[in-house]
Amino acid sequence: MATNLEFIKSVEVTSSTSSVDIDNVFTDKYDVYYLSLTNFQTVGTTQTRIRLRFIDSTGTVVTGSTYDYAYLQMDSIRAFADIKNTNKTFLDYNLIDKAPTGAGLISYIYNPYSASSYTFSSWQNVSVWQAGALELRGTKGIGVEKTAQSIRGFQIYETDTRPFDKAKISVYGVKG
Amino acid sequence: MAGSLIKIDEEIVTSAVASVTLGGSDWDSSYDVYMVKLNNVTGSVDTEHLFLRILVSSSPDTSANYDRARKQLKSDTSFTNSSNTNETKTYIGQQIGTASNSQTNAVMYLFNFNNASEYNFATLEELSWRQAGNLHGNQGGWVSTVQQASNGVQFYMEDGNILSGTFTLYGLKK
Numbered sequence: 001m002a003t004n005l006e007f008i009k010s011v012e013v014t015s016s017t018s019s020v021d022i023d024n025v026f027t028d029k030y031d032v033y034y035l036s037l038t039n040f041q042t043v044g045t046t047q048t049r050i051r052l053r054f055i056d057s058t059g060t061v062v063t064g065s066t067y068d069y070a071y072l073q074m075d076s077i078r079a080f081a082d083i084k085n086t087n088k089t090f091l092d093y094n095l096i097d098k099a100p101t102g103a104g105l106i107s108y109i110y111n112p113y114s115a116s117s118y119t120f121s122s123w124q125n126v127s128v129w130q131a132g133a134l135e136l137r138g139t140k141g142i143g144v145e146k147t148a149q150s151i152r153g154f155q156i157y158e159t160d161t162r163p164f165d166k167a168k169i170s171v172y173g174v175k176g
Numbered sequence: 177m178a179g180s181l182i183k184i185d186e187e188i189v190t191s192a193v194a195s196v197t198l199g200g201s202d203w204d205s206s207y208d209v210y211m212v213k214l215n216n217v218t219g220s221v222d223t224e225h226l227f228l229r230i231l232v233s234s235s236p237d238t239s240a241n242y243d244r245a246r247k248q249l250k251s252d253t254s255f256t257n258s259s260n261t262n263e264t265k266t267y268i269g270q271q272i273g274t275a276s277n278s279q280t281n282a283v284m285y286l287f288n289f290n291n292a293s294e295y296n297f298a299t300l301e302e303l304s305w306r307q308a309g310n311l312h313g314n315q316g317g318w319v320s321t322v323q324q325a326s327n328g329v330q331f332y333m334e335d336g337n338i339l340s341g342t343f344t345l346y347g348l349k350k
Contacts, residue, residue, distance in 0.1 A: 004183045
């Protein structure tokens with residue numbers, strides 16, 4: 001029986017980098033996409049934030065102040081926090097660091113390819129790191145890129161010049 | 177989940193309808209878990225919610241047996257808890273309307289729908305660009321507190337019609 005979750009592309013990070021582009025994955029074939037980020041690990045032991053920006057139809061990373069997001073941050077050793085922002089230049093996910101801790105994330109992306117709609121995202125993430133005590137932090141979030149434009153891909157990047165050297169990012173189309 | 181998502185039913189709305197039904201005569205009871213995907217759902221009246229009822233013998237269950245518990249995520253203001261019991265429907269979308277880009281998108285996983293001796297319940301992961309021009313969403317779940325089997329779900333707007341949207345029901349292959 002044919003499945004309606006269709007694999008599109010996987011990108012593996014195997015050497016040190018501060019960003020990775022997953023380009024030419026959104027097309028007119030699907031309206032909704034499923035992303036998974038697994039085995040995400042930094043080179044060093046100090047945490048860095050991982051974020052997402054979209055890539056427009058010309059191949060340019062969308063860096064304008066057009067992103068809104070909100071997520072519930074759940075932490076094993078700290079108070080939970082409500083994180084919200086408007087008019088930012090990215091969608092913010094969480095902190096990550098070096099193995100054996102690491103991070104994983106799944107996300108749905110809605111309407112990226114439509115030139116007449118904003119692009120929406122929801123996600124669930126979990127990360128573990130060791131900065132003193134072992135710390136588990138999960139996020140459940142939503143986000144939007146507020147430009148009615150066609151989006152063909154996305155970029156995952158870190159923010160603190162603390163590159164990552166392991167990750168597998170996979171994209172699937174959720175076929176209607 | 178890769179390789180395991182099987183489409184059962186889909187309704188694509190391109191003109192105003194009072195409600196959308198997934199399942200009913202199209203229901204396939206051979207799955208334990210179902211996924212419902214909502215994409216680009218819009219309404220005809222401003223600042224109204226999208227509601228859901230389960231189908232029992234293909235008819236909407238209007239009894240006051242729906243409970244909900246969610247965290248409402250809001251990009252522009254403080255988060256809130258959304259909970260209630262014994263409602264006659266459950267809330268799915270936020271206050272959407274006819275403003276540009278206003279819409280609801282969501283994924284739900286449905287459990288126990290074929291089990292007559294247990295409640296029917298679901299997770300909810302939803303986001304809406306509201307009529308007011310901001311991003312709000314729900315992370316949580318809902319339950320119908322009746323021990324009964326059900327065979328689908330119905331969506332309708334708090335007021336007015338559903339103007340557009342793609343509503344899809346999948347089974348998760350065992």
